[in-house]
Amino acid sequence: MITAYATRGARLEKLDLTDRHLSEALWIDLEAPTTAEEDAVEAVLALDIPTREDMQEIEVSSRIYREDGALFLTAQVIATADAREAEIGPVTFAVRPDRLVTVHYHHPRSLGYFADWAARHDTVLESGLDALMGLLEAIVDRLADILEAEARQHELLSKAIFAAHRPSGRAETLGAVLQRIGRAEAMNGRVNESLATILRILTYLTATPETADGPCLHARQMPIAQAQLQDVRSLREVAAAQAEKVRFLLDATLGVINIRQSDVIKIFSVVAFVFLPPTLIASIYGMNFVHMPELQWTWGYPMALGLMVLSALVPYAIFRWKKWL
Missing domain, CATH: 3.30.460.20 (CorA soluble domain-like)
Incomplete structure (x- = not known):
């Protein structure tokens, strides 16, 4: 043009x-x-x-x-x-x-x-x-x-x-x-x-x-x-x-x-750490040994559940106190 x-x-x-x-x-x-x-x-x-x-x-x-x-x-x-x-x-x-x-x-x-x-x-x-x-x-x-x-x-x-x-x-x-x-x-x-x-x-x-x-x-x-x-x-x-x-x-x-990305990885790490102690307790009481006195207790099951909850709350409280969350 x-x-x-x-x-x-x-x-x-x-x-x-x-x-x-x-x-x-x-x-x-x-x-x-x-x-x-x-x-x-x-x-x-x-x-x-x-x-x-x-x-x-x-x-x-x-x-x-x-x-x-x-x-x-x-x-x-x-x-x-x-x-x-x-x-x-x-x-x-x-x-x-x-x-x-x-x-x-x-x-x-x-x-x-x-x-x-x-x-x-x-x-x-x-x-x-x-x-x-x-x-x-x-x-x-x-x-x-x-x-x-x-x-x-x-x-x-x-x-x-x-x-x-x-x-x-x-x-x-x-x-x-x-x-x-x-x-x-x-x-x-x-x-x-x-x-x-x-x-x-x-x-x-x-x-x-x-x-x-x-x-x-x-x-x-x-x-x-x-x-x-x-x-x-x-x-x-x-x-x-x-x-x-x-x-x-x-x-x-x-x-x-x-x-x-670090925040996402940190959340997964915290969740894994929090649930590690309850998993350990559940694994212990899931063993098939004959001589486990707690299995015969009336309050043995509530005690195990309480221990798992407590073991999860303690790490969570520590993470909050340290301001890692």
Whole structure:
């Protein structure tokens, strides 16, 4: 699908491609493009659009390079934070001095957020690098929102684990907590991966001199890129702290599970110990010896029952006194 945007005054306007041509666009967005759509964009812009396989390469030389007077940058971008399993995928930014082309095969919300925001607010969008800076800022803001939401989820998890000295509830509850911790760790890993690729792009842009071949940041754009670079570094520190929190929550949950298992084993041990003396007494008087004086007593049977009850109560009382129960 091709979506094109042009500037109208100081705002971004979505183009109706049935009436207007791609050559008028400042920003062209390709979402899961077909071969025909790729050919159409390549014909207008004289660019070689990278394939899906090219975008998934992890080498730095495949993610950041210059070709035919254009700058190609690839970052990992999270599609959504609301789904149970958030999707992450590569987004390639092909930057020309006069326009920007984005290529992706998933649906990152941050791209739509930037388009909506730029359509409602006055902003400087005079070149492809201006559009790139705006998109990167929207992506970083989205990642910051995800980290804030995950921090709140971590607090809820912490309260669920440490709500009481000895947590109550069914065993499945802790299993559900473990699943939530697993999802939190996966989300934090995706955010950290996305931040790492954006950090690489911003580091490259701020370190490349204006004399380089192809698009380069100008003096007006450099402070914006440096501010974004600082934001990304700060967010990576937050992500690292949250990763430590997730590991702590995992250790705490496993500790609570061990405590519950110990409690169960302790109950079985106490029951076995309490019933051991009565079993011993019953075994003694169940012996088939001829000379057992108690068998001839009138109160022999009540005495045996009383001894069994007493031998059970004494260990129970000792356990309670020692506060082992």
